[in-house]
Amino acid sequence: MLPPAEAIDELAAAVDRLRTLPGNEGLRWTGHDGWHFTLAFLGEVDEELLPAVEERFGRAAARQAPFSLRLHGGGHFGRRALWAGAAGGLDAMRLLADRADAAARRAGVAMDEHRAYKAHLTLARSRTGSDTDLRPYVDALAGFEGTAWTVSELALVRSNPPTAGVPGAQPRYEPLRIWPLGH
Template sequence: MRLFAAVLPPTGAVDELAVAVDRLRALPGANGLRWTGRDGWHFTLAFLGEVDEELLPAVEERFGRAAARQDPFPLRLHGGGRFGQRALWAGAAGGLDAMRLLADRADAAARRAGVAMDEHRAYKAHLTVARSRATGPAADLRPYVEALAPFEGAAWTVGEFALVRSNLPVHGVPGARPRYEPVRVWRLGH
């Protein structure tokens, strides 16, 4: 199964971001982007990729330990950015050092559980809201980043993280999106 560790923003934060994203979708050229669904908005901490089901108990045990060592921390959705012309994202503010530490712990936990992880990179907290389409010229994401820059969401306390299963969209089905389902959730500091 295809898995990742994530912080899932609460409904209120998702609702606030949805208002901002609706404004972005009204900008010229927005139909040239693939917009992610609000039901899938998350902050990926560590991407595990395809994981053999036999490793799942070890992953869950290690993630439980990582969660127990991490105190809850404040976070809010804040501004945005882009990765080249490929992806548009909302950013975060608040306990970013704690978020990076949780990402490092999730990555290390997966490695210790036997998951063959990609090369470890510096963590950048982001929540993807749109991607360039695979065909055609890449969209200029700069106007969207500028429009998202003043966005400030309300703060919340990150008190848990989740192991999430990614179900890829059916190939060839127009408008199909990945579906994400939490496999297990751990409370932080417990």
Template structure:
């Protein structure tokens, strides 16, 4: 199964972001982007890819340990940016060091559980909003997102999420995400 560890913003933060993204849809070139669906908005901490089900018990135990070792922290959605000319994202502000540490711990937990992770890279907090298959000037979208600043919230849970890729070949189909594990930060269950 295809898995990743994530932090989900609360509904109110997603509604605020949704209003900002709705305004982006009016910009020239917006129809050439593949917009991510609001139900799937999340901060990926560690992408694991295909994971053998035999590894799940140890992976869940190790992710629970990582969550218990991490205290809750404040975060908010803020501004935007792009990776190259193909991915548009909204950023974060607040407890970025704590978010980075949680990402490091989830990555380490997956590796220790035997998950074959990609090459380790420094974590960059972002929530993907849109992608394109062609080189696109994303600067107008980033400029429009620059003043965006959502209300802060407390990150209190680590999630393990299964990504079910679309199989129908229908235009606009998106992955479906299914929570397969959840742990309170700081062990506050």
């Protein structure tokens, strides 16, 4: 799910302040152009399965009404990753995540074990060998409240790995197909 440019800009201003905190050199910051909410991580998908995935994602999108969402606060996964959270239509977002997961499974994609969905947008990952305490970053994000927007589409996004051997290279995210919700 791709937040609109206005939401990205608001979050980018907050993240710019985070990048000035002590210890930030121990983090690999994600690029603003790649910020998204992963509803279901598909991993490697055989090209021949893609048409079935697309068909089933289209059905999942059609069954989901648009909903309101905003970027809100943040959290961390241990010392591995720092993320921004979401608020608003979280029940609708979880339902869409469950539908996307089920759609991928039904299309034949081997999905990892199903876990309860946690809405998050990854901002930074710890560098290898770094032991950065992410709590000060989460504390700095605690008061962040983005402007609400209406989530009106589901996107299938391909993750292209960073260029090997290029310092600071980031993964590139490419929307393959986008479906309107509720149509």
